[in-house]
Amino acid sequence: MRPPSTDTPAAIGWSRDDIARRLAQDIPHGSYVNLGIGIPELVARFVPEGRTLIYHTENGLLGMGPSPAVGAGDPELINAGKRQVTMMPGAAFFDQATSFAMIRGGHLDLSVLGALQVSQAGDLANWSTGEADAIPAVGGAMDLVAGVRRVFVLTQHCTKEGEMKLVGECTYPLTGRAVVDRVYTDLAVVDITPDGFRVVELAPGVDFGFVQERTGATLLPPTTRAAAV
Numbered sequence: 001m002r003p004p005s006t007d008t009p010a011a012i013g014w015s016r017d018d019i020a021r022r023l024a025q026d027i028p029h030g031s032y033v034n035l036g037i038g039i040p041e042l043v044a045r046f047v048p049e050g051r052t053l054i055y056h057t058e059n060g061l062l063g064m065g066p067s068p069a070v071g072a073g074d075p076e077l078i079n080a081g082k083r084q085v086t087m088m089p090g091a092a093f094f095d096q097a098t099s100f101a102m103i104r105g106g107h108l109d110l111s112v113l114g115a116l117q118v119s120q121a122g123d124l125a126n127w128s129t130g131e132a133d134a135i136p137a138v139g140g141a142m143d144l145v146a147g148v149r150r151v152f153v154l155t156q157h158c159t160k161e162g163e164m165k166l167v168g169e170c171t172y173p174l175t176g177r178a179v180v181d182r183v184y185t186d187l188a189v190v191d192i193t194p195d196g197f198r199v200v201e202l203a204p205g206v207d208f209g210f211v212q213e214r215t216g217a218t219l220l221p222p223t224t225r226a227a228a229v
Helices: 016-024 039-045 096-104 141-147 208-213
Strands: 032-035 054-057 061-065 086-093 110-113 117-119 150-154 182-184 188-193 196-202
Touching: 016 039, 016 150, 016 182, 032 039, 039 110, 039 150, 054 096, 096 141, 110 141, 196 208
Parallel strands: 032 054, 032 110, 110 150, 150 182
Antiparallel strands: 054 061, 061 086, 182 188, 188 196
């Protein structure tokens, strides 16, 4: 049974829950996965049937489960975004220094992060300075993109103001250069390749031209090879 959506129905493309569910389909069985703040937190709700995924949060929990129902959680059991979460069987707690030793030591397979911008070269900008409602500092993201084996970005394709997030070059401060492997948005799944952005999959009801108009760099059409994870 599908969990109830947390989104207002959209006219086109995937909801935030849909993007998170789609990304979870691409996480290999047995992976250790860090989930960043924001939309990436939703991925904890989805574990494809027949797989075991171990979710990590950098404030010190391995084996994180999804957020509990309202009023059913423990206010002291939170993720890095200060959202209440649950524990899976066998979960472990540890201090933040140990958590970052896991990250920096290359013990995590995948990091799922949000983004302000992703460049066609795979550069990631997921923090800003000067904006009143922006994340005030980079936090652990620089460690995450440097220490994990792969980086997936989960974000809306454009901002609420219509600004493009997939761009030729980032204009926000960089979190890391050439670190992103794949981007999941409400409109498409897009790989970072040596030739630039390549569409892997389009959301239902979305055509290639519609996505290209909302992307700040040239998009390459899907190929069978690009669809492999």
